Amino acid sequence: MEEKQRIALALKRKRFFLENPIVIVDYDVGNILSVSKALSYLGYHHIVSSKPEDIQRASGLVLPGIGAFYEAMRNLKSRELCSVIKEEVLNKNKPLLGICVGMQILSDKGFENGEYDGLALIPGNVRRIPEQEGFRVPHVGWNTLEIISKDPLFSLIDDYALDDDKKEELVNHFYFDHSYYFECDDKYVLAYCNYGQKLAVAVRFDNIFGVQFHPEKSQKNGLKLFRSFFDFVMNHFGSLNNSDVTDGLQEAKRC
Amino acid sequence: MLGTRLIACLVVKNGIAVQSIGFSKYLPVCRVEIAVEYLSRWGIDEIVIVDIDASRAGRSFDLEMAQAAAGAGFVPLTLGGGIKSVAEIRMLLKQGADKICLNNSARLNPGLISEAAKVFGSQCIVVSIDATFVDGEYKVYDYSLGREIETNVLDFAKECEKLGAxxxxLNSVANDGLKQGFDLDLINLVCKAVSIPVIVIGGAGHPSHFLDVLKQAKASGxxxxxxxHFFEHSVIATKNYLRKNLAVKDLVDPNIKGKESIIRPNSYVDYKGISFDEMGRPAKKDEDFLESQRFEFHPEEII
Structure with a gap:
């Protein structure tokens, strides 16, 4: 991308998210600060909050998470956020990105230490990864993805790079740390990873997204995924038309 | 394919990262967040930070340090040292930790393992075991007492798994800081005893020591x-050494069409085409090559 266009786009992003902030839902499970740091690094204005009024004026929502299914749902319920999130996502069509347990609770039911209801935003169940020879559970570490649909989350991710012997080598690594996986219909899956069996690790249902891995901990690949998602959020609102880019270019010249 | 992780363990004493030799001698390295920043830039797969003062001083892991470390790179962090309760774990996770490492408290209060696993999930709870070879068996070493206790390492590891770790x-006390290689017998015994991932530490001094573990043991990290801390770009150089010296069968997963390495490649800086000296460090290239590189500009990737 040309330097000028890049600056224009950066300015456009900045203006858009200043008016329509991203909200990281604070429901007391895990990695809120890390997600917030990643967004700051990419230059996004965002709010960490559990207040319904903040969620209502958000352009996009992020549900971060480290924790158990039941605990995550209980925290959402005790803050009375379930209905607010459902309203914003289903009726107002706001994009949502669930990370790790934040993705798992998008399902209908979770079977971690019992059986619990999820938010029921993407049809599916959360089950324990079956143990097999050579595949220890929990699944921890950097795994590669089999990307089914690049658009929109993986649009910036390179699948292959040339290695020393000039052969193509898979490089789309992400950091995983989980014992349970999202079991759903293939039509919702954006990417699988291979761990004894194919696990759905990135899912989408219209404007609702979930990723099992931790983009906030996956170095450059993770940052690229955030960039793609928030560009999607921006385009989802008012499509990025030419006049906006020209506006941005004008502004870039003034700076 | 899930790669084998290369993990850096930062031992923290008096608020700074130190080198530890045999659990008794310590040499200062740098501030923790600086170490996290350079290791993250060099492409480390995970960082474990252990505050060795915390337990002895009766306090928990320093929250400010946790926050500073988490802000220094986008890399998975495991924090350990002095953690005694679910509330403390919750605070540390909020500051940016991904996993929590329990050592003393796992021994003294095993109930904490299951309690924490219930709230945060098993994937979040790491139990650190220091092992020492005494009278023909591996025993658990208690660093706060400075000697081994009457618990067998394998029994303890199995119990931790059962509790939800x-x-x-796994740390080998005898090999710690000696640069003579890992204790492969110990690693194999523990890997066979449990079905959860095992991370091994203690004794690395040359990239070939990592290679030994990759070839001869089933450790996950x-x-x-x-x-x-020994030399510049140590992570990048080590990864390239391993990628070069692993056999092709170790590198290829037949289920996936492209080539795949069990060592995650670095995306930005690399030492492709480099040779290594006897210490395992990148060897100096010839003068002509260096001259040709002098004015070459390598821009950093913009996301």
Whole structure:
């Protein structure tokens, strides 16, 4: 991308998210600060909050998470956020990105230490990864993805790079740390990873997204995924038309 | 394919990262967040930070340090040292930790393992075991007492798994800081005893030591404390050494069409086409090559 266009786009992003902030839902499970740091690094204005009024004026929502299914749902319920999130996502069509347990609770039911209801935003169940020879559970570490649909989350991710012997080598690594996986219909899956069996690790249902891995901990690949998602959020609102880019270019010249 | 992780362990004493030799001698390295920043830039797969003062001083892991470390790079962080309660774990996770490492409290209060695993999930709870070879068996070493206790390492590891631990962080006390290689017998015994991932540490001094573990043991992660502080770009150089010296069969997964390495490649800086000296460090290239590189500009990737 040309330097000028890049600056224009950066300015456009900045203006858009200043008016329509991203909200990281604070429901007391895990990695809120890390997600917030990643967004700051990419230059996004965002709010960490559990207040319904903040969620209502958000352009996009992020549900971060480290924790158990039941605990995550209980925290959402005790803050009375379930209905607010459902309203914003289903009726107002706001994009949502669930990370790790934040993705798992998008399902209908979770079977971690019992059986619990999820938010029921993407049809599916959360089950324990079956143990097999050579595949220890929990699944921890950097795994590669089999990307089914690049658009929109993986649009910036390179699948292959040339290695020393000039052969193509898979490089789309992400950091995983989980014992349970999202079991759903293939039509919702954006990417699988291979761990004894194919696990759905990135899912989408219209404007609702979930990723099992931790983009906030996956170095450059993770940052690229955030960039793609928030560009999607921006385009989802008012499509990025030419006049906006020209506006941005004008502004870039003034700076 | 899930790669084998290369993990850096930062031992923290008096608020700074140190090199530890035999659990008794310590040499200062740098501030923790600086170490996290350079290791993250060099492409480390995970960082474990252990505050060795915390337990002895009766306090928990320093929250400010946790926050500073988490802000220094986008890399998975495991924090350990003095953690005694679910509330403390919750605070540390909020500051940016991904996993929590329990050592003393796992021994003294095993109930904490299951309690924490219930709230945060097993994947979040790592139990650190220091092992020492005494009278023909591996026993658990209590660093706060400075001697071994009457618990067999294998029994203890199995019990931790049963209680809900998600990973074992296995340290060999005798090999710590000696740069003579890992204790492969110990690693194999523990890997066979449990079905959760095992991270091993203690004794790395040369990239070939990592290679030994990759070839001869089933560890999920290989960690080193002092080693990564020895020379510039140590992570990148080590990864390239391993990628070069692993046999092709170790590198290829037949289920996937492209080539795949069990060592995650670095995306930005690399030492492709480099040779290594006898210490395992990148050897100097010839003068002509260096001259040709002098005015070459390598821009950093913009996301």
């Amino acid at each position: 998600g990973e074992i962080f 290989v960690a080193a404390g002092n080693y990564f």
